[in-house]
Amino acid sequence: MNAYATHADDHHDHHGPAPGLMRWVTTTNHKDIGTLYLWFAFIMFFIGGFMALIIRTELFQPGLQIVDPHFFNQMTTLHALVMIFGVIMPAFVGLANWMLPMMVGAPDMALPRMNNWSFWILPFGFAMMLSTLFMEGGAPAAGWTLYPPLSLQTGDALPFIIFSIHLLGISSIMGAINIIATIMNLRAPGMTFMKMPLFVWTWFITAYLLIAVMPVLAGAVTMLLTDKFFGTSFFDAAGGGDPVMFQHIFWFFGHPEVYILILPSFGLVSEIIPTFSRKRLFGYSSMVYATASIAFLSFIVWAHHMFTVGMPLIGELFFMFSTMLIAVPTGVKVFNWVSTMWRGSLTFETPMLFALGFVVMFTIGGFSGLMLAMTPIDFQYHDTYFVVAHFHYVLVPGAVFGIIGGVYYWLPKWTGNRYNEGLGKWHFWLSTIFVNILFFPMHFLGLAGMPRRIPDYAVQFTDFNQIATIGAFGFGFSQILFLILVVKCIRGGEKATDRVWEGARGLEWTLSSPPPYHTFSVQPVIK
Amino acid sequence: MAFKMAFRPKLIKPRRTAHLFLIPVVMFGFGYLMVPIYNVFCDLTGLNGKTGSISVSQANEFEIDVQRLVKVEFLSVLNQQAPWKFDPQVSSMLVNPGKPYTTHYIATNQLGREMVGQAIPSVAPSKAAAYFKKTECFCFSQQKFEANELKQMPITFVIDPALPDDINTVSLSYTLFDVNSRIN
Ligand code: HEM
Ligand SMILES: [Cu+2]
Numbered sequence: 001m002n003a004y005a006t007h008a009d010d011h012h013d014h015h016g017p018a019p020g021l022m023r024w025v026t027t028t029n030h031k032d033i034g035t036l037y038l039w040f041a042f043i044m045f046f047i048g049g050f051m052a053l054i055i056r057t058e059l060f061q062p063g064l065q066i067v068d069p070h071f072f073n074q075m076t077t078l079h080a081l082v083m084i085f086g087v088i089m090p091a092f093v094g095l096a097n098w099m100l101p102m103m104v105g106a107p108d109m110a111l112p113r114m115n116n117w118s119f120w121i122l123p124f125g126f127a128m129m130l131s132t133l134f135m136e137g138g139a140p141a142a143g144w145t146l147y148p149p150l151s152l153q154t155g156d157a158l159p160f161i162i163f164s165i166h167l168l169g170i171s172s173i174m175g176a177i178n179i180i181a182t183i184m185n186l187r188a189p190g191m192t193f194m195k196m197p198l199f200v201w202t203w204f205i206t207a208y209l210l211i212a213v214m215p216v217l218a219g220a221v222t223m224l225l226t227d228k229f230f231g232t233s234f235f236d237a238a239g240g241g242d243p244v245m246f247q248h249i250f251w252f253f254g255h256p257e258v259y260i261l262i263l264p265s266f267g268l269v270s271e272i273i274p275t276f277s278r279k280r281l282f283g284y285s286s287m288v289y290a291t292a293s294i295a296f297l298s299f300i301v302w303a304h305h306m307f308t309v310g311m312p313l314i315g316e317l318f319f320m321f322s323t324m325l326i327a328v329p330t331g332v333k334v335f336n337w338v339s340t341m342w343r344g345s346l347t348f349e350t351p352m353l354f355a356l357g358f359v360v361m362f363t364i365g366g367f368s369g370l371m372l373a374m375t376p377i378d379f380q381y382h383d384t385y386f387v388v389a390h391f392h393y394v395l396v397p398g399a400v401f402g403i404i405g406g407v408y409y410w411l412p413k414w415t416g417n418r419y420n421e422g423l424g425k426w427h428f429w430l431s432t433i434f435v436n437i438l439f440f441p442m443h444f445l446g447l448a449g450m451p452r453r454i455p456d457y458a459v460q461f462t463d464f465n466q467i468a469t470i471g472a473f474g475f476g477f478s479q480i481l482f483l484i485l486v487v488k489c490i491r492g493g494e495k496a497t498d499r500v501w502e503g504a505r506g507l508e509w510t511l512s513s514p515p516p517y518h519t520f521s522v523q524p525v526i527k
Numbered sequence: 528m529a530f531k532m533a534f535r536p537k538l539i540k541p542r543r544t545a546h547l548f549l550i551p552v553v554m555f556g557f558g559y560l561m562v563p564i565y566n567v568f569c570d571l572t573g574l575n576g577k578t579g580s581i582s583v584s585q586a587n588e589f590e591i592d593v594q595r596l597v598k599v600e601f602l603s604v605l606n607q608q609a610p611w612k613f614d615p616q617v618s619s620m621l622v623n624p625g626k627p628y629t630t631h632y633i634a635t636n637q638l639g640r641e642m643v644g645q646a647i648p649s650v651a652p653s654k655a656a657a658y659f660k661k662t663e664c665f666c667f668s669q670q671k672f673e674a675n676e677l678k679q680m681p682i683t684f685v686i687d688p689a690l691p692d693d694i695n696t697v698s699l700s701y702t703l704f705d706v707n708s709r710i711n
Contacts, residue, residue, distance in 0.1 A: 110539045173551050181544045215551040219558025234562060238606070238645045238704030245565050249558060312574060312653065 016517045025120070028112035029517060030097045031414075036119050037094025038407070042483070044086035044126065049476050051079040056472040059465050062457050072455035073141035074133065080144035081161075084261065085168045086126055088395070091403045092264040093118075093175045096203050099410065100179060102508040102515065103197050105188025105524045110181035118174035125167035132157035143453060145250060146221065148235040148243050152228050159229070162221045169214040176207035176214075183207075188507070190526030194285065197506050199406075201288050202267030205295045209256045209263075212299075217253040220246060244309050251302035259298045262362075262394060263291060265402025266333060269355045271506075272409050273337050276352035277344030278503035283336040290329035290336075297326045307378045316375045323373040327366065334363055349501070350424030354405030357397055357432050365393030368443065383453075386446025392439045397432070404431075404482065411489055412496035416514035419489040423481060430478035438471030574653050581660045581685075589625035592688045596621045599686070602700035603632060609705040610638045611672075616679075624688040627662065631679045632701060636672035645669045646680075646701045655697045658687035669706060 017023045017032065027033060054075050058067050067075070097115065101108055109115045132139040137155015140146070146161075154161070183204050187196070196204075223234040223246070233239025235246045274281045281287065303311065303319040311319075337359050346352070368390040372378050381387060412418050441464035450461045457465065496513040507526075511519055568574065599622055601615035616631040636642050646666040650656040661667075665680035672678060686697065 111541055111544065114541070177544060177547045180547055181539060185539045185543070211547065211550045212554050215555035216558040216561075219555050223559075223562075237647050237702065238706050240647075242565070242569075245562065248565060249561050252558075252561065310653070312572075 026116070028108075028116050030101050030109045030112070030115065031515070031517065033109075033115050033119050034094045034096075034098030035414075037090045037097060037122075040119075040122060041087050041091035041094060041403075042486075044082055044090070045479070047130075048079050048082035048087055049479065051075045051082065053472060053476055055079065056469040058455050059457070060469040061466075062459050062462055064456055067455070069455045070138060070141055073143075073453065074139040076453050077140050077143055078129070078133070081129065082126070083395075084144065084257075085165075085172075086122075088261050088399050088403070089172055090122060092203070092206070093172070093179075095199075095264070095268070095403070095406050095410075096175075096179055098414065099508060100182055100200055100203065101186070102511060102519060103200050103506060104183060104186060104191055105507050105520050105526070106182055106186035107518060107520050107523075109178050110185055111178045114174050115178050118171045118178065121167050121171040121174075125164045125171065128160050128167070129164040132160050135160070145247075145254070146224065147250075148224060148227065148246050151224060152235075159225060162225045165221050166218055169218045173211055173214050176210035179203055179207040180211075188520070188523040188526055194288070195526060197267075198270035198281065198284070198287055199264070199267035202263045202270070202291050205291050206260050206263045209260050209295055209298070213253040213256040213260075216249060217257075220249040220253065223249075244306075247306050247309060248302070251305045252299075254305065255302040256295075256298045258391070258394075259294060261399050262402075263295070265358065265399045265406075266291065268402045268406040268409070269337060269358050270333075272351045272355040272405050273340050273359075275409070275501050275503045275505070276347050276349060276355075277341045278346075279340055279344040280505075281336070282339035282342075283332070286332055287336055290332040293329045294326060297322065297329070301326060304373055304378070307375050308382050320373055320375045324370065327370055327373075330366055334359060334366075349408075350419075350421060350428055351405045351409035353425065353428040354401045354408065357428065358401045358405065361393055361397030361401070361432075361435070365390055365395075365398055368393065381446055383451055384446035385442040385450045385452055388452050389439050389442035389446055392442070396439065397435050401431075407486070409501075410508070411486065412500045413508060413511075413513050413515065415490050415493075416496055416512075417489050417491075417493035418496050419485055419493065423485045423488075427478060427481045427485060430481065431475060434471045434474030434478055436471070438468050438475050441465075441467045441471075572653075572657070574656075581662060583627075583662045586627050586660065586662045586683075586685045589685060589688055591623055591625035593623055595624055595688075597624060597686055597690065597694070598622075598696045599628075599684075600696060600698040601630065601632070602698060604700060604702040606702050606704045609644065609703055610642065611636055611644060611703055613701075613703045622686060624686045624690055627683055627685045629663075629681055629683045631681050632665065633677065633679055634670070634672070634703065635677045636675055639674045641674060642672045643669050643706050644672065645704045645706045647704065649700045649702070651698045651700070652694065655690060655694050658690040659697060659699065660685050660687060666701065 017029065018026070024032065024036060027036075052075075054067060055072065058065055058072055097109060100106070130139075135156040137157060140151065140154045140157050140161045142151035142154065152158070183196070183200060223232070226232040227234055227236055227241070233241040235241045235243045237243065270281055270287060301319060301323045303315065304323045307316060307319070337355075348356075368386065372381055372387065372390055408419065408424060445461055445464050445468075448461065450457050498512050499509045500513060501509075507520075507524060508515075510524070598619055600619045601617065603613045603615055605611060605613055612633075612635040614633055616633060620628060620630065622628050632646070634644065648661075648664070648666050650659045661682060661684045663681060663683040665682060670678065670680065684699075690697075
């Protein structure tokens with residue numbers, strides 16, 4: 001494999017990027033593409049956040065205030081689709097693009113041209129998705145899960161949302177294949193699998209999940225499309241189909257998908273905590289095996305989203321116990337993060353704060369997940385705000401905090417400048433306080449029976465809803481601090497050293513800050 | 528790095544990753560494969576309450592269990608605002624397993640134009656579905672109604688004597704769908 005390092009190529013003789021805006025359109029450089037992905041995710045984060053604030057404003061008081069119910073449902077649907085496919089997944093792919101080659105000692109991603117394509121499909125996919133807001137009949141409003149027969153009542157938007165899901169799927173499949181190909185083929189000599197940094201490992205496993213389940217989602221929405229326009233009846237009972245089958249196919253994708261949304265954050269946290277504990281990660285190999293078993297188990301638990309559709313007892317028992325089984329490898333990971341800190345010399349720079357926030361608050365979400373995993377209890381909690389509280393704890397102070405922590409961790413490496421630590425700490429504390437004000441009351445609302453995806457509620461739910469709405473605005477506006485901080489850091493600041501963090505290990509820190517446009521043209525050797 | 532020597536290192540040949548592209552293609556197919564798998568699974572287990580049909584001669588081969596009485600309840604449901612009046616002739620029957628019975632559902636088209644309906648059966652508890660067999664049913668085909676027509680639609684069924692002992696009541700429900708739009 002050394003041949004890659006020494007092989008000359010006649011076409012591209014650039015030292016640096018091409019000048020002008022076309023640089024970003026035609027680029028095949030992993031750092032450029034990583035930057036594009038990250039900015040895209042950041043912009044979508046504000047768009048999706050704006051939709052969330054519309055939802056929370058409506059829910060500030062019982063009764064209907066500012067939007068009509070149909071538009072409210074369009075907001076819940078689009079908010080979820082934007083946050084999942086437009087924020088968390090692209091942010092992960094952006095981090096992978098920037099960091100994987102630098103972490104495994106590769107000169108670039110394995111398939112640079114395809115890399116360009118996987119990014120540039122995204123803006124088109126989302127332009128199509130968001131354009132449905134202006135169509136006859138409005139944007140899709142049946143929830144991000146698109147259950148038929150309700151989703152088949154979508155107006156003109158239906159084919160557009162389906163095609164946009166196809167595009168996003170193609171983009172993430174190509175991204176995933178690129179990541180697998182890079183990790184399999186371009187690791188520096190001596191970088192054996194069991195020496196790979198955990199972020200690389202978790203992405204490797206996530207990429208396999210992606211190529212396995214995104215096509216299943218594509219199939220499911222294609223069936224919706226043909227049911228609506230071409231007379232098939234996959235999900236139409238009148239034609240001999242079964243709407244419950246959609247739920248099986250969807251969740252066969254959907255549950256692995258939620259792990260796609262968390263595993264790379266597991267990896268990020270596993271990079272950050274050792275650095276600021278000045279210790280090696282505790283239980284490296286158990287981390288790898290735990291990640292692999294979570295990924296494997298994620299394929300056999302899907303029907304925990306469907307406990308109430310009417311399953312035989314044996315099915316409910318199977319899915320209940322298999323779901324609870326996932327808590328075991330997840331617990332191993334939490335245990336290892338805590339053990340890494342044990343007797344470490346800890347410091348609490350912003351990336352570490354976000355990582356610690358992740359460990360604590362992700363665990364809260366894990367516990368509410370365990371409660372939902374119990375079939376008889378889920379009968380009460382299903383489709384209430386308790387479920388909303390659960391998945392927002394694992395996704396916001398979970399997946400998103402992992403991403404933000406990762407950005408803080410590597411921002412000095414990318415820009416060559418240190419960010420403003422004081423501002424970073426403000427960002428962390430405001431986000432953490434408000435995210436809990438936002439989501440914690442939702443547990444109580446759910447336990448008391450407030451259903452999700454409904455714009456109105458009984459008056460006794462008012463107090464907790466108002467608290468949540470205040471938290472939502474606080475959390476949303478805190479993110480503007482982050483934007484300011486990132487822009488300031490790109491513009492200038494105290495110069496960062498190559499190592500950046502005293503306790504940092506790994507190949508990326510052997511490069512200069514910022515790293516040259518092309519790195520590791522000659523592969524390093526890991527001993 | 529000297530100017531001429533500057534290079535973009537060669538990465539891998541895209542062809543070497545062809546097998547990776549195969550996985551999503553296969554999984555797309557697998558998504559579709561889940562449809563027949565689901566149906567076979569439901570047929571074998573009776574899980575979604577789908578009932579089976581058998582021929583008349585098969586139905587007559589069952590040994591009649593005169594000792595046992597099972598209550599069969601009949602339910603009717605209209606999908607969305609399907610424009611029919613739709614009811615069972617009797618709301619329940621006591622039957623001996625193994626013996627064929629006939630009853631009717633009555634539907635009236637309440638529109639002044641021709642309509643086509645399709646009834647879809649479902650049996651509860653789902654454990655009983657596999658033992659509920661029909662030799663004749665209006666649900667086997669689409670039903671055409673003239674304007675304002677009233678139709679008596681027969682169903683002949685037999686309960687397999689192997690029906691588990693703990694089941695004393697079986698509910699048969701029909702949902703009537705308006706399928707005009709499917710035909711056009
Ligand atoms: C300890 C691990 C976990 C367990 C036991 C668990 C269990 C569950 C259960 C049983 C439900 C269904 C609740 C219902 O609809 O009634 C659910 C919903 C959900 N979970 Fe988890 N979960 C876990 C971790 C996660 C993680 C890590 C994520 C994502 C990062 C996640 C995301 C979601 C989402 C998005 C939903 C709601 C989907 C929807 O209906 O829209 N969960 N979880
Ligand atoms: Cu799940």
